[in-house]
Amino acid sequence: MSSESPPPAASGDNQDELILAQKEAIAQDIASNASLVGNLEPVYSLEREFSHDAVFMTKIGNLKGRYAELRRTRPDGNCFFRAVAYRYFELLLHRPDEYERIKALLPRAKAQMIELGMPTFTLEDFYDNFMDHVDRVGQAHMDAQQLFETFNEPGQSDYLVVFLRLLTSMQLQRNAEFYQNFMEGDKTVAEFCATEVEPMYNESDHIHITALTEATGISLRVIYLDRGSQTEASLHDFPDQGESAATTPLVHLLYRPGHYDVIYPVKSTSESGPATSNATVTTTAELSS
Amino acid sequence: MNDHPRLTAVFARLSFGRTSGKKPARKATDNPKWEKRLQKELMAIMKDPPDGITVSQDTLEGSDLSQICVNMTGPSGTLYEGEAFMLRFKFGPKYPFDSPEVVFTGENIPVHPHIYSNGHICLSILTEDWSPAMSVQSVCLSIASMLSSCKEKKRPPDNSFYVKTCHKNPKKTRWWYHDEDV
Numbered sequence: 001m002s003s004e005s006p007p008p009a010a011s012g013d014n015q016d017e018l019i020l021a022q023k024e025a026i027a028q029d030i031a032s033n034a035s036l037v038g039n040l041e042p043v044y045s046l047e048r049e050f051s052h053d054a055v056f057m058t059k060i061g062n063l064k065g066r067y068a069e070l071r072r073t074r075p076d077g078n079c080f081f082r083a084v085a086y087r088y089f090e091l092l093l094h095r096p097d098e099y100e101r102i103k104a105l106l107p108r109a110k111a112q113m114i115e116l117g118m119p120t121f122t123l124e125d126f127y128d129n130f131m132d133h134v135d136r137v138g139q140a141h142m143d144a145q146q147l148f149e150t151f152n153e154p155g156q157s158d159y160l161v162v163f164l165r166l167l168t169s170m171q172l173q174r175n176a177e178f179y180q181n182f183m184e185g186d187k188t189v190a191e192f193c194a195t196e197v198e199p200m201y202n203e204s205d206h207i208h209i210t211a212l213t214e215a216t217g218i219s220l221r222v223i224y225l226d227r228g229s230q231t232e233a234s235l236h237d238f239p240d241q242g243e244s245a246a247t248t249p250l251v252h253l254l255y256r257p258g259h260y261d262v263i264y265p266v267k268s269t270s271e272s273g274p275a276t277s278n279a280t281v282t283t284t285a286e287l288s289s
Numbered sequence: 290m291n292d293h294p295r296l297t298a299v300f301a302r303l304s305f306g307r308t309s310g311k312k313p314a315r316k317a318t319d320n321p322k323w324e325k326r327l328q329k330e331l332m333a334i335m336k337d338p339p340d341g342i343t344v345s346q347d348t349l350e351g352s353d354l355s356q357i358c359v360n361m362t363g364p365s366g367t368l369y370e371g372e373a374f375m376l377r378f379k380f381g382p383k384y385p386f387d388s389p390e391v392v393f394t395g396e397n398i399p400v401h402p403h404i405y406s407n408g409h410i411c412l413s414i415l416t417e418d419w420s421p422a423m424s425v426q427s428v429c430l431s432i433a434s435m436l437s438s439c440k441e442k443k444r445p446p447d448n449s450f451y452v453k454t455c456h457k458n459p460k461k462t463r464w465w466y467h468d469e470d471v
Contacts, residue, residue, distance in 0.1 A: 155320035
């Protein structure tokens with residue numbers, strides 16, 4: 001195959017190639033500088049990046065009381081899905097109840113995906129692979145280190161991401177009437193899924209998060225570290241529990257504009273066992289004041 | 290899956306190709322399992338071929354999975370009824386996370402408003418709207434459906450300019466998908 005030859009001499013005729021080559025170079029650069037899933041680091045490591053920024057520094061300072069550690073993911077457009085998947089699999093290592101729940105839920109989800117007309121052949125490939133990993137982790141055939149390695153192996157890691165993208169697409173399409181309210185212009189939900197959900201490297205938005213948490217029953221809290229004027233990072237729980245915040249979400253993510261990382265509440269890192277609910281919890285009301 | 294004797298032989302040949310070719314160094318973004326996925330796809334097409342679509346003899350006899358050819362017959366009841374076409378797929382190591390390169394090849398390139406005379410196809414699922422849940426089979430079906438909905442056989446308006454200036458790999462073109470109805 002010789003199709004990867006450099007642009008021909010008359011490159012003035014074809015700017016497309018240069019642009020695409022640059023995009024590929026950027027992707028390779030990101031890939032060589034950021035692991036798909038990084039090691040645990042203390043939350044205060046964020047301070048190094050934002051030392052010049054008073055608003056962020058205040059918010060990070062206030063986060064430190066509630067969150068101990070951070071795990072970065074590669075900013076490749078798949079970060080939301082990869083972060084959720086990693087943290088969830090990590091929890092499955094210690095949560096037989098979650099393992100039983102998700103094991104019962106996924107076959108139903110798969111049937112719904114097929115019912116929607118998703119291509120059975122490829123879907124089964126992604127489903128089987130995902131289920132296989134759920135089983136391996138849930139039945140202790142894989143430990144935290146192997147999980148970490150799996151998520152850093154591109155083919156494998158992306159296989160898991162694809163399945164979550166398909167689940168999200170399924171949830172949106174099955175509830176198309178509702179989600180149509182959030183579409184821009186005259187885009188249909190099916191078109192949105194085909195262009196913004198199923199293809200890799202497309203960034204996730206509120207609507208992806210809502211659909212994925214609905215489809216999986218995985219509760220999620222996103223801490224938004226952005227330029228808002230308050231001194232506390234704002235947060236959003238999925239599914240939305242309003243002011244009650246009765247239960248602590250399973251998975252916590254830190255959002256910075258354009259990117260999601262995994263964040264670990266104080267005393268509830270991966271090693272702390274099932275007692276995630278004992279972590280320091282701040283209610284929605286307190287945080288959004 | 291390997292129960293059919295002829296398919297088993299083909300499968301063995303395709304598998305053999307995996308070890309015989311020299312491998313370029315793997316990049317951080319590559320999928321080490323792309324050939325396995327592709328073998329499964331080809332097996333599925335051979336076992337249960339969709340209407341008008343067959344894997345070419347050369348592909349079946351060859352051992353290189355990075356390039357395969359598929360015969361397509363113009364769908365009946367359309368402007369292309371009875372015509373024979375050939376599609377060439379090229380796969381990179383990021384398949385199926387990245388799309389394959391797909392062009393019409395051979396003597397008969399369909400005359401269609403989204404198909405250039407050099408075989409390049411303007412179809413969004415082949416670049417930015419590609420999803421890993423798609424496959425050789427679903428690409429063939431999308432292209433067949435594109436042919437079926439055509440009302441007038443003609444080349445794209447910018448055919449002669451494009452064919453003169455484009456890269457031979459259509460994935461190196463940044464396509465503008467303007468006319469979704471044809």
